[in-house]
Each structure stands twice: as structure tokens, then as C-alpha cells.
Amino acid sequence: MGIPIVTGRRIATITTMPETGAHLSLMQWLSPGFPTGAFAYSHGLEQAIATGDVTDAGSFAHWLEDVLTHGAGWSDAVLLACGLRGADLGALDDLARALAGSAERLHETVEQGAAFARAQEGLRGEAVSARALPVSVAEAARVLPLPPDRVIALFLHSFAANLVSAAVRLVPLGQIAGQRVLASQHDRITAIAARAATAELGDIATSAFRAEIAAMQHETLDVRLFKT
Numbered sequence: 001m002g003i004p005i006v007t008g009r010r011i012a013t014i015t016t017m018p019e020t021g022a023h024l025s026l027m028q029w030l031s032p033g034f035p036t037g038a039f040a041y042s043h044g045l046e047q048a049i050a051t052g053d054v055t056d057a058g059s060f061a062h063w064l065e066d067v068l069t070h071g072a073g074w075s076d077a078v079l080l081a082c083g084l085r086g087a088d089l090g091a092l093d094d095l096a097r098a099l100a101g102s103a104e105r106l107h108e109t110v111e112q113g114a115a116f117a118r119a120q121e122g123l124r125g126e127a128v129s130a131r132a133l134p135v136s137v138a139e140a141a142r143v144l145p146l147p148p149d150r151v152i153a154l155f156l157h158s159f160a161a162n163l164v165s166a167a168v169r170l171v172p173l174g175q176i177a178g179q180r181v182l183a184s185q186h187d188r189i190t191a192i193a194a195r196a197a198t199a200e201l202g203d204i205a206t207s208a209f210r211a212e213i214a215a216m217q218h219e220t221l222d223v224r225l226f227k228t
Contacts, residue, residue, distance in 0.1 A: 019145055022144040022145050022146050023146060023150075025144065026144060026146065026151060026154055027154065029116070029120075029137070029140065030137075030154055030155060030157075030158035031158070032161075032162070032165070034116070034119060035115060035118075036112045036115040036116045036119070036133070037111065037112060037115050038112060038158075038162045039162065039165065040226060041108045041112070041162070041166075041226060041227055041228045042163070042166040042170070042218075042225075042226035042228055043067065043072070043105075043108065043163060043166075043211070043215065043228060044104070044105075044212070044213075044214035044217075044218055044228060045060075045063070045163055045166050045167060045214070045226075046166070046170055046218060046221065046224060046226045047214040047215070047217050047218035048063060048211070048214045049167075049170045049171060050221060051214070051217075053210065053214070054167070054171065055171070056173075057171075057173055057177045057178075057180065057181055060167045060171060060173065060181060061181045061185075064160060064164075064181065064185060065185065065188060066208050066210075067163070067211050068156065068159075068160060068185065068188060068189065068192060069188065069192065070206060070207045070208045071206055071207075071208030071212070072105070072109075072159075072208075073156055073159060073160075073192060074192060074196065074204070074205075074206065075099050075204045075206055076096075076133070076155070076159070077134075077155070077156060077192055077193060077196035077199075078196050078199045078200075078201065078203055078204050079092055079095065079096050079099075079132075079134040079135060079201075079204075080134040080135075080138045080141075080151065080152055080155055080196070081138075081148055081152055081197050081198075081199055082138075082199075082200070082201055083134070083135055083137075083138025083139065083142070084138050084141060084142060084148045084151060084152075085148070086142070087201075089131060089135055089138070092131075092132075092135045092138070093131040093132050093135045095204075096109060096131070096132035096133075096134060096135055097109075097110065097132055099204070101206075101212035101215065101216070102212060102215045102216040102219070104215050104218055104219055104227070104228040105228065107227065107228065108227070108228045109132040109133045110132055110133075111227075113130060113131050113132045113133040113134075113135065113136040114130035114136075116133060116136045116137065117129060117130045117131065118130075120136070120140050128140075134155070137151075137155055147197075148197040149190075149193045149194050149196075149197040150193070152192075152193035152196050152197060153189055153190055153193035156189045156192060156193060157182075157186075157189055160182060160185050160189065161182055164178045164179070164181055164182045165178070166226065169225070
């Protein structure tokens, strides 16, 4: 709704946006400051760096692209989309756990989801069930007046940004190099979110097998900075 504001001889219009508060809430939930402990997880990236699969900004960008498009990025996006559309959260949680390809990947999604739920409990003042991360986010975001593709895009951007932060520390990459990699994924994230918004559970398929193997091997890495 437009509200005319007279300033001298000119009339300016301030547009009220009912979605703004919801958008800010979602940004808060997915920000590095929200207590999910995301900074402690590298999604197998630490192992990929240790074995030389990721050595610089270019190889990291390729690794991130594959995880987003063919790995947990896509499967989590579809789980989130189905949850936003009202699918049974318990069944989605079971599927999310089954899709985790290793013990560390399972811990990653379950522990972050449980932490997200605890934080939501503190915000809402009511009990919230602990579920895998994309399902926990879906449950919280169901009440937000936001289009599903926007929720999914911000979720994927948060996931990618956390991996960029890990790469900056581990490769190491310069801060600007890391931001360039993240910016290069914006179109990809937007496209994945749009596709996932109308996807069904039967559309879930993953083939980022080297990332999954890295997550398995990470369990026995001698020196680890990250949980996964």
C-alpha cells in the first residue's frame, strides 16, 4: 500500500511492505549469529582440503556448486519446500535422517536442527520438536507470509555462506576471494530454489558422492577443526 508524503512541493510515496518483518525474522534465523552452531560444521570440506581436492578459490567453487546442485543443497531444498507446503513433518524428518550419507552428516543436520528448535523455543515461549535442520526451518517458516522460493533461497545462501566461511579459514582463501565465490553462486541458488519450490519428494536425487565420501573419511582425520 502506498502512503503519500508531502515534502515541500514534491510528493514522495513510501511503500509499506507487510512481508518485511517476516523477511527479517527469516534472516535472523539463518544468520551466523543464530545459535545453531553452524560454524562448527564443514560438510566434509575439511577432509576435501586435507586430501587436496580443494586447493584454491576455483576448486572450492566447483565443490560448492556440486554440493548445492547435486548434494545436500538440493535434497534439503526439496525437504524444506515440502515442509512449507504442509507435508507431515515427522515423515520428512525420518527421510532427512535417512538421506544423511554418513554418521557425521547425520550429526550435522540433527544437531543443528535441535539447536534451531531450542532457539525457536526461546523466541516463541513454547515447546518445539527437534528435527533435522531443513525440517525445523520449514516448521518455523510455515507461518511467515513469504513465497517458498524466497525461504529456500535464503536457506541455501546461509548454507553456502557457512561453507565459504570454513573455506576462508581452511584453504585458506582471502576474505574477498571467499565473497567472490559466494556471489558466483547467487544465480545457481536462485534457480535451485525456484525448481525446489514445486518439487516433490520423488524429485530428490543426489550424486555428490565425493563430498559424501569426504564426510565419511573426516571421522578419522587426525587433526580436525570442524565436527564434520
